[in-house]
Every structure is written in structure tokens, then in C-alpha cells.
Amino acid sequence: MRKQQLVRDTIWDAAIQLFAEKGFDETTVDDIAVAAGTSRRSFFRYFQSKSDLMAQDIVSYGASLADAIRRCPPGCSLPEVLRRTMLQAAQHSAAQPRTRQIMEIAAQYPAAREAQIARVAEVQEHLAAAYAERCRVNGGNDLTAHVLAGLTLSLLSVTFRTWFTNGQNDIASTVDQVFATVQQLMGGRVGAGRRSVPRGGG
Amino acid sequence: MRKQQLVRDTIWDAAIQLFAEKGFDETTVDDIAVAAGTSRRSFFRYFQSKSDLMAQDIVSYGASLADAIRRCPPGCSLPEVLRRTMLQAAQHSAAQPRTRQIMEIAAQYPAAREAQIARVAEVQEHLAAAYAERCRVNGGNDLTAHVLAGLTLSLLSVTFRTWFTNGQNDIASTVDQVFATVQQLMGGRVGAGRRSVPRGGG
């Protein structure tokens, strides 16, 4: 039924609203249920936990990421796949109406943040699988896929952080900036360019 | 007092033992308190939460990381700092007696895993600060520092994952392998993506 989704959305909207108004910790599940015109018991039929509410957008974020990887033209090199994936996911998230509000809640409440971070870690597994398919075409082993998945999420995390704290509008340029930074860092030479130094750094 | 640390260690040991035996979710704080010969109320004076127990080793992990960054010889390039940092942190963690046991618990119980992941995210902030100091010397801006911090943790995560699932003993070679993968991946031009040969070692 479509009514299911409606109830779900109603609860979610009410919750985010309350989190923004009262704070995450200060809002009880009862508060949310009442605000959404339902019961505490029903709340837990739609969401696994209070924290789960904060992780909802990560699901679509993850789907958007895996989708971007798979939709990349076959001719793309792996770094190009990474760049395009970052770009699409960043724009997808930036376009969600509640994104900034949710980021603000996450920034303010550790418990809310934890829920998001944990879900992102789950997404990483799916990304690695999507990249693994790519690697079969472009060359690269399972390790490459996992590195790419980790890279995607950590670079996007930096991207969002920069975008959010700078209050910028254009997230695409932030993506470019971050991507260029990694390339410069791991590819070119930055600063003192001595490559190998005797071991034992202590 | 040193006795404080003793009680703390006793509780922690008892907890990890119980998690390994009964499972994380199945172990209550009461169980832990009794096993450690103390009370539930005292438990919460030593640890913020049950999950906090799983995050204890992340604290020393984070300290080890920041330490490695700062101890790196001044002549090192940023990628070299990254490589050495990864290596030291990996070896530090691999040397902890309980590391594999804790990884097993984390692998099995989402709630336990979440606690660790959340703490790692906190560590990232400290790493970025340590890298920022480096960047003042080696060149590179604040963004570079944050990218490096994210890179460090995500690459180490892949490293531990590989090391853990493969049941390898030598984590240093795993670090080299992961590091080489990123260099190969991001080092070349966007079009081709093939570059230097992975350098074995350790």
C-alpha cells in the first residue's frame, strides 16, 4: 500500500522537525509519535530506532552512489568513475531539501551523528561490490574495489564537510577541489619531494 | 590513584571476555559488573556506556596515529608521511593482544561495530589537526589535511579488513599493498590509470 509510505514520511518529517526545534536528545519517541499522529508502538513498526531516522537519507545516498558507479560509461578509467560517482552523489544529496537541516542536527548531536556514520559504513560494502564489477572490466582486483569504496566515502565526507562549513552553494566545485587534492597528493609532488627515507621512523 | 586504572582494566577485560563468550547484545552491564566484581553503578563511573568498551582501543589507535604523524622526519613528503603513519598505526594495533578478538566481536555485532566506527570518526578530527601542522611545513592547505586524515583512516580500515579476513600475520605487507593500490589508482593520468609497480616490503 502507498499509505504505508505516507505514514512513514509523516513520522520522518515530524521527527526531523522536532530534532531541529528541540534537539535530538531532548526529543523522545513519544514526542515524535504524537507529533506524527500515531502511537509509540507504531513508530517502531516504521523505524527500527530513533537513530534510524537520521540514517534514512543515507540509504538513498548509498543507492545513488551504487547507481552512479554502474551507470558510468564503460570507457571511463577507475579514477574517472570515482570522480563521476562523487559528483553525482554530492549533487544528489545537496539537492535533497532537508540535507542541510540534517547536517546541522548531526553536527550538534553525537548520537545522531553516530547513526549516520554507522549507516555509511554499511553503504561501503555495497559500493565495494559495485566497484568490483567495474574492476572486472577496467582491471584491478578486489582490493582495488575496496580501496575505491573507502576513497569514495571518505572523500565525499570531506566534500560535504567543506561544503557545509563554507556555506557554499556549488557542491560540484567542491568535489573537483577535493578530487584534485587527492590526485595532486598521491600522484604529483607536493612540497618537499623526497620519496623514500630510511625506515624506522621513531 | 593507580587503583582506578586497575579497576578500569578489570572491567574492560571482563567485558571483552563476556562479549566473546556470550555475544555483545546478550551481555548486560550487570553481567559485566558482576564478572568484574563491582556494581552496575560503578561501571558507569568508568565507562560512559556499554558501547564505550568497544571503543577503548580506538583511543590508543588514534593517539598512535597522531603520534606517528608528528614523529615523521621533516624531510618526508606528505604521501610518505601517510604511508609511515599507516604502517605504524597498523603495527601498533596488530600488536595489541585483544585486537583480533575485538575485531571478531565487531564483525558479529552491529551495535558493537557502530561504537567503534563512531569513535574512529572522532579520531579523524585530531588527525586532520596533526596533518595540518605538517602541511604548514610541506605545503598544502587545510583541505589537504582533511583529505589526508580521511585517506589515512579509510585506507587503514581496508588494511585491517584485508588483514583480518585473510588471517595474515604480516600487516606491514598489507599496508604496502593498500598504499600501492591507491598510488597506482590515483597516481596516473585520469585517462589511463596505470603507473608504478607495487613495492613489496616487510
Add this chain to the structure above:
DNA sequence: GTATAAAGTGGCACTGAGTGCCATGTCAAC
């Protein structure tokens, strides 16, 4: 329209996490 199965809802009671409060115990100083 009525009967009925299936699914959704909400109340109730329970366990467990985490916290505030306070009485008690311990240990050192005087």
C-alpha cells in the same frame, strides 16, 4: 450485505541502558 482472513494499530508490560541522588565505606591527615 455478511462472513472471514489478513494486515495494521495501539495499549500494556517487560527488559535493559543510562542517570541523579544519597547513604555508606575507605583512607589519609590531624
Add this chain to the structure above:
DNA sequence: GTTGACATGGCACTCAGTGCCACTTTATAC
């Protein structure tokens, strides 16, 4: 032995999350 600082543990409370069950709604069959 008294005093003060501090650690401890018990008690009671709130809130998250779950199992159970009665009730209501909806869909389907006759």
C-alpha cells in the same frame, strides 16, 4: 577518634526497544 575527600553501591527514575494481545481496518469470498 574525628574530620574531610573520595570511591562505592543501592534505589528509583526516564527512555529505548520488544513481545504479546486485543481491536480495528481493509480486502476478498460468498
